[in-house]
Amino acid sequence: MQKQKLTWGEALKVYSRPKVLGMFFFGISAGLPYLLIFSTLTAWLRDYGVSRTTIGFSAWIGITFSIKFIWAPIIDTLGLPFLTRWMGKRRSWILVSQLGIAFGLFAMSRINPQLALPTVFALGVLVAFCSASQDVVIDAYRIEAVDKEFQGAMAAMYVFGYRVALLIAGAGALYIAEYASWSTAYLSMALLMGVGIITTLLVSEPDHYKAKAEGEVFQHEWVDRVLGSGTHGKVSEWFVRAVACPFIEFFQRNGRYAIVLLIFVGIYRVSDIAMGIMANPFYLDLGFSKDEIAQIGKLFGFVCTMLGAFLGGSMVVRFGILRPLILGAAMVAATNLLFAHLATLGPDKTWLAIAISADNISAGISNSVFIAFLSSLVNQSYTATQYALFSSLMTLPGKFISGFSGMVVDAQGYEEFFILVAILGIPAVLLACYIWWRGRDQEALERAQKQQVAPG
Template sequence: MQQKSMSWGEALRIYLKPKVLAMFFLGFSAGLPLLLVFSTLTAWLRDYGVSRTAIGFFAWVGITFSIKVLWAPVIDYLKIPFLTRVMGKRRSWMLAAQIGVAVGLLGLSMINPQLALWKVAVISVWVAFCSASQDVVIDAFRIESVERELQGAMAANYVFGYRIALLVAGAGALYIAELGSWSISYASMAALMGVGVLTTLLVTEPDHQKVQDLADDFQHDWVDRMLGDGQHSRIWEWFVKAVACPFIEFFQRNGRFALVLLLFIGIYRLSDIAMGVMANPFYLDLGFSKTDIAQITKVFGFFFTIFGSFLGGLLVVRYGIMRPLILGAVMVAATNLLFAHLANLGPDKAWLAVVISADNVSAGLSNAVFIAYLSSLANQAYTATQYALFSSLMTLPGKFLSGFSGVIVDAQGYAQFFTYAAMIGIPAVLLSIYLWRRRLREEALAEAAAPN
């Protein structure tokens, strides 16, 4: 069906809906732990005199976020005793994950890294595990709570809350540590997880009955095929229902076209992620001071990221997902050409502000729109597992290619590197257009087949 057009006023009022507002606070809860087991953690360790070699190994904590798809089926299928019965499927897992993060951060606040570095490592992995689990269940909650037309606004508010949390867990945690201590800083961050806990207690659980009926209908055929009539263990039955069925359903629903969708998910943010690792070295090598970088790229750029996120959400509400998706792909690729021009221009702060403005608006817009698009691909019967697959896949190719970014810069310079980064965004633009035209054909066929 063709999406109903909304006025700009109607689109803006979407952000006042309670469930859309709640996503800001859940986004804050999701973003808060990230830096506390990454850059903020490394600053704490170095401040206590931990060696750079040992600090480098803590980067492996981040692997937890890249493999969350492995335990997403457990979150999708398993009930928490008592808690699920009282709070529901999603809220119970959200609360458990948030409490796990808070307890872990509080534990870190009580440790001296010089005396028990291994404890810091173990608890950091625990915090990352709980945080990644929270990501999985919040994504599922977001998709199941509202209809597809509101997913752009939900994603925008989520990104807004997430970005605010990054500021708090980054600059805020360092500021508290400077005025007080690292112990007070991490204990304060643990207390701020109360924002997520309170939100979880206040929001309503999505209606799972219709979704469960859909899952039961789909599983009935496949469970019979894979389990047969013979004896089988409960573990094998769980594996079929919770792990195999989400992937089978996705490929059965989309056929061979599923491979195109997975390809698109993998390359959409390729241009953005591939250049990201070289951004700060580029600013420094060009001659900008650390103060310039902090003021322009971090503080100034933050507000343009938020603006881009809200604009992306509005565009999805106003025009649907596909056209803003194309716009986001074009903007992400094109802004790399602005970086290439800056590389030839030199340390011009005014031009840096222009480049950062364009880059952060495009990043915020494309991220919000892409989250909404991925949400539309997930079947609500298997939301957690399918979305975890999508979110893991969307960063892996870019992370792999970014490893070669330094080689290209050393061999050919920054201008050529950013030109290449723009070029690898072209396939995402072309595939976005193809998917849009395919969606138009499907809607036309559905409209023609509908009874008058």
């Protein structure tokens, strides 16, 4: 027999819950600053005549997102003076992060990159740090705010809000820059951070003090192992519990296979990220206007990304995680060859639409499947810190490699660059195949168990 399923009406009703709706606006707050220090920033710099080599180095601003696991345990366990007592630990950290983002974007809107490029980069790092911190806290809030059965709806609304924000910060900022100025564009984005700030003030603080017996026992055991039995200093005990235990637990649970998993997490998106930093400069150098980039690259790309995400989620339900994981890695690498072909054609709108469609559908599939994969690696006792580790690691190699993308383009040209980026995706495909081969029996067993009648 199959488990009794909810009707479509009952399933969709969950999206009317206040906390689920709130995740849509938190998604906007999280997604808004990302492109403003990534592809939109590169378009701004290129429009002001900054060299492609220098633009390539701007990708290193994004490394901040890749090392957020370093300070995630602090955010996850410590409160802020005064604010935490008033708002609670999660909401106070979210608010401070949002205010830092808004200030950084406002300050960037007041600067001419031709006159103060180092200041632009410094403010970009500030925005990236505050944005990465906000990501850590919102992940913790999402997990603690509702029961496990509503986590899928919370994640879906968050991703939807995030994608809308990417559209605003991408196409929206380009439109404003085209018809007003880059200063007005960044000032508008700073003001839009008010959406997230208002949401933070309206939502309630989650109950994040629920006892997790297994985690407490595990932490106590390792505090005694590392520090010895007896009385321990508060700082040293906190370090073992909040910083060491999440990593110890992951390696103890997975053994030597943990190294394989971490390598795979690090290389899965290398091809996607390395290509992304040069996308807007490529379109501009090819002869497309900012208006055309916004229409085809952003608006049309948004629809294709959401379609890909839907397909990816459906594939996970139908086939499990591992086989779609291989498909996503292969598609992301292969679509770079379409951009290599476009580089030989010039400003051809039809081929631009084809390349962007394939690229965004592939990205949507791979991202939704990869998020499901990362979630399967997390222990619920250390969700925030472990997820911060995985989400940081998944961008670090790609961000580092993309810093040299401008040098490759200047030396070899765009066609060779995109071919090289496609080749960079091959190791992820091969390792995905190995992970599928190793885990296929376990995944089949889990799918079979889900089809059985729930006990009792």
